[in-house]
Amino acid sequence: MLDNGKISWKQITLLIVLARFILTLSFLPFFSAPPKNQDLWISTILSFPLQLMVALPIFIIAKRFPNMSLIHVLKSYLGKFGSFIGFLYAWFFLHSSALTLREFGEFLTTSPYPETPIIVFMSISILFAIPTVRYGIEVIGRIAEIIFPIIMFSVFLVVVLLAKDMDFKQVFPICEDGILPIVSGAFILASRTKEFLFIGFLMPFIKNSKNIKKSIIYASMILSLSSAIISLIVLTTFGIEQAKNRTFAFYSAVRLICVGNFFERIDAIYIGIWVLGIFVRVAIYYYLTVIVTAWILDLKDYQPLVLPIGAIIVSLSILMADSIVELEKFLSYKIYTWYQLLFSVAIPVLFLLFMAIKKKEPKKT
Amino acid sequence: MRKTFLCFLIALTIFPLCLSGCWNKRELDTLGIVTALGIDKAKDSKKFNLTYQILIPAEAKPPSAGGGGGGGNSSTKSVWTMTSYGNTLFEAIRNATTQSDRKLFLAHNRIIVIGEELARFGLSKVMDVLERDPEFRRLNWFIISKGDAKNIIETQHPQEIIPAIAIENLVKASSATSQSVQVTLHDFLKKMTSKSTDAVAPCIMLINSQDTETQNSQNQNRLKINGAAMFKNDKLVGWLDEKETRGLNWVLGKVKSGVIVVKSPYNEKDLVSLEIIRASSKIIPSIENEKIKILVEIHEEGNIAEQPSDADFTRLDKFTMLEQRQSAAIKEEVEATLSKAKELKADIFGFGEAVHRKYPKEWKKIREDWRDLLPYVEVSVKVDAKLRAVGIITNPDKVKE
Numbered sequence: 001m002l003d004n005g006k007i008s009w010k011q012i013t014l015l016i017v018l019a020r021f022i023l024t025l026s027f028l029p030f031f032s033a034p035p036k037n038q039d040l041w042i043s044t045i046l047s048f049p050l051q052l053m054v055a056l057p058i059f060i061i062a063k064r065f066p067n068m069s070l071i072h073v074l075k076s077y078l079g080k081f082g083s084f085i086g087f088l089y090a091w092f093f094l095h096s097s098a099l100t101l102r103e104f105g106e107f108l109t110t111s112p113y114p115e116t117p118i119i120v121f122m123s124i125s126i127l128f129a130i131p132t133v134r135y136g137i138e139v140i141g142r143i144a145e146i147i148f149p150i151i152m153f154s155v156f157l158v159v160v161l162l163a164k165d166m167d168f169k170q171v172f173p174i175c176e177d178g179i180l181p182i183v184s185g186a187f188i189l190a191s192r193t194k195e196f197l198f199i200g201f202l203m204p205f206i207k208n209s210k211n212i213k214k215s216i217i218y219a220s221m222i223l224s225l226s227s228a229i230i231s232l233i234v235l236t237t238f239g240i241e242q243a244k245n246r247t248f249a250f251y252s253a254v255r256l257i258c259v260g261n262f263f264e265r266i267d268a269i270y271i272g273i274w275v276l277g278i279f280v281r282v283a284i285y286y287y288l289t290v291i292v293t294a295w296i297l298d299l300k301d302y303q304p305l306v307l308p309i310g311a312i313i314v315s316l317s318i319l320m321a322d323s324i325v326e327l328e329k330f331l332s333y334k335i336y337t338w339y340q341l342l343f344s345v346a347i348p349v350l351f352l353l354f355m356a357i358k359k360k361e362p363k364k365t
Numbered sequence: 366m367r368k369t370f371l372c373f374l375i376a377l378t379i380f381p382l383c384l385s386g387c388w389n390k391r392e393l394d395t396l397g398i399v400t401a402l403g404i405d406k407a408k409d410s411k412k413f414n415l416t417y418q419i420l421i422p423a424e425a426k427p428p429s430a431g432g433g434g435g436g437g438n439s440s441t442k443s444v445w446t447m448t449s450y451g452n453t454l455f456e457a458i459r460n461a462t463t464q465s466d467r468k469l470f471l472a473h474n475r476i477i478v479i480g481e482e483l484a485r486f487g488l489s490k491v492m493d494v495l496e497r498d499p500e501f502r503r504l505n506w507f508i509i510s511k512g513d514a515k516n517i518i519e520t521q522h523p524q525e526i527i528p529a530i531a532i533e534n535l536v537k538a539s540s541a542t543s544q545s546v547q548v549t550l551h552d553f554l555k556k557m558t559s560k561s562t563d564a565v566a567p568c569i570m571l572i573n574s575q576d577t578e579t580q581n582s583q584n585q586n587r588l589k590i591n592g593a594a595m596f597k598n599d600k601l602v603g604w605l606d607e608k609e610t611r612g613l614n615w616v617l618g619k620v621k622s623g624v625i626v627v628k629s630p631y632n633e634k635d636l637v638s639l640e641i642i643r644a645s646s647k648i649i650p651s652i653e654n655e656k657i658k659i660l661v662e663i664h665e666e667g668n669i670a671e672q673p674s675d676a677d678f679t680r681l682d683k684f685t686m687l688e689q690r691q692s693a694a695i696k697e698e699v700e701a702t703l704s705k706a707k708e709l710k711a712d713i714f715g716f717g718e719a720v721h722r723k724y725p726k727e728w729k730k731i732r733e734d735w736r737d738l739l740p741y742v743e744v745s746v747k748v749d750a751k752l753r754a755v756g757i758i759t760n761p762d763k764v765k766e
Contacts, residue, residue, distance in 0.1 A: 241558040258504050
């Protein structure tokens with residue numbers, strides 16, 4: 001065992017929710033995706049059952065091989081080819097971590113710190129993530145447990161403070177363009193929840209792994225509810241036409257807070273909270289990259305991998321796109337959805353099919 | 366031991382790097398804090414002409430009690446106004462640094478005044494920088510000036526040290542009469558980008574008041590906020606006067622307070638003032654025989670605020686007559702606004718949105734030419750006005766002859 005840490009099912013739930021939810025708090029790309037009208041909030045609620053479907057293949061694998069990570073399962077069934085797929089996952093986590101870092105940097109350099117080089121924010125957050133990853137999964141799980149209530153409370157606070165600016169008439173008419181765009185919107189939203197992969201990869205660390213079913217259900221429930229709240233906040237304060245144009249929709253909404261002429265300009269607090277959440281997201285993907293690589297290479301210790309992979313993440317996050325326009329092109333629903341589904345659904349499903357057909361005994365590794 | 370020492374040395378060399386602070390720091394004494402911004406179209410060219418009201422922090426402190434009272438006129442110096450030009454707004458803002466020794470800081474701007482000429486030319490090209498630049502807040506008050514915005518920004522106000530605060534207070538005070546609108550940049554943008562609803566903005570103007578009392582022989586310009594500017598898409602198409610503006614506020618349900626003056630049912634010569642306490646409205650669209658009908662329901666509650674006539678309003682029938690006259694007065698105001706909006710084909714009431722919400726399918730057929738359809742839409746106004754209280758006396762004092 002590379003890491004002796006243990007996390008509870010609550011912590012894995014919170015990790016999934018945090019890692020997924022924190023980007024919704026800033027980028028909120030789904031306003032420019034279908035349904036492209038005021039029915040978006042229905043999509044967010046409808047994404048609940050679809051998210052469960054996205055999680056299903058991972059759940060089946062995890063249920064069948066408790067105490068084994070997806071890498072070990074793949075390696076024992078597919079041998080060298082399994083290792084290759086494992087490398088794909090390592091790349092996927094590396095890429096996700098770098099993407100998160102880049103989005104984080106783009107946000108900070110666009111609004112509060114336009115003149116600061118983007119690498120400053122990226123390297124600082126990686127510098128803090130390095131010791132976290134070194135300490136292992138248990139620390140990341142506990143950080144999530146601490147940060148989650150803070151973030152949820154801040155969202156709740158924003159709802160309360162913005163309540164007077166919300167115009168719920170903006171939500172109507174419901175189902176203007178029929179049900180199909182809403183469902184496809186829900187599908188896009190659900191496909192973005194690649195975080196269920198955490199369960200597949202962190203199985204060996206989960207205490208009492210019987211609870212993962214609960215964990216998946218709770219995570220998707222909290223996720224669809226909270227994104228419904230966020231999209232309703234943005235929708236009712238901005239109206240759909242304005243909301244589509246926001247680069248950082250929720251941030252723009254927070255900037256509108258003005259209560260009694262003195263309680264205003266609280267966006268700095270919100271940025272602080274966002275940095276906390278992004279840190280967890282970077283750390284968990286960083287950790288997964290490191291541990292997956294170590295598993296594939298059969299290393300006895302993952303610590304030597306931490307620094308080099310950190311360096312790769314920072315450089316990748318800078319090299320991946322020249323500008324925010326290029327970045328958003330990749331992150332748009334037309335490309336990113338399929339890229340994510342490949343890893344979160346397609347590969348696990350293909351593997352399950354393979355197992356069903358071949359009924360092979362695991363190879364000795 | 367050596368290792369600890371080495372770590373200590375490294376820490377000693379690295380940490381001072383962080384102590385130098387932020388490299389793009391901006392100290393307060395290097396900032397020109399803009400409190401109001403006026404945007405005009407430069408004459409005979411496509412250039413923009415920006416006027417700033419910049420705070421002079423050393424002067425902008427409240428006059429000390431007792432102390433040098435003699436100064437009096439120090440308020441004229443607390444802000445400095447300047448103008449810069451540019452092909453785009455952003456260029457104009459940067460060009461300001463050629464005149465201002467402090468870099469303009471717009472995050473604390475409160476007021477944006479747009480000149481009439483620019484508003485008639487169209488605002489869509491202007492609004493972009495106000496939205497895109499993170500320094501601007503969407504909660505700036507958005508005002509249209511009759512004439513050039515430059516003159517508004519340069520005008521002082523005797524009551525406030527900083528004129529921008531005076532303008533802000535004037536905008537807020539308009540809820541006492543409901544004869545103007547309160548619009549922030551956020552509200553304006555929301556309506557401007559909306560597919561059917563058209564925007565309005567408060568109208569600010571300069572009035573010439575000859576102060577004979579202060580023995581100032583020169584005419585003093587005063588700021589006045591009254592009425593509203595009416596937009597169609599992004600262009601200014603007309604002005605609403607104070608009555609029409611309140612008519613709009615009735616429909617939007619935004620009347621907070623105000624005075625309705627009606628003729629007394631006893632004697633047509635006497636006037637009775639009724640104070641508006643609260644009001645609400647409902648816009649109910651309906652489609653009959655493929656014709657769009659809109660019903661505006663207005664509920665109002667008021668008090669008798671002043672009635673100098675010798676009428677006896679303790680009699681219930683006369684009291685209800687007064688209520689009816691109140692309803693009629695409200696209806697008249699609303700209808701004046703309606704006819705103006707229909708004439709200019711601007712949907713400032715949000716009727717289109719109301720139809721859209723109730724009849725999404727039918728809306729798809731008519732949304733392209735909604736504004737042209739507007740004059741043919743049948744709008745009926747139903748006013749339910751109540752009088753509740755009469756004040757702390759019943760009948761006016763009678764002078765015995």
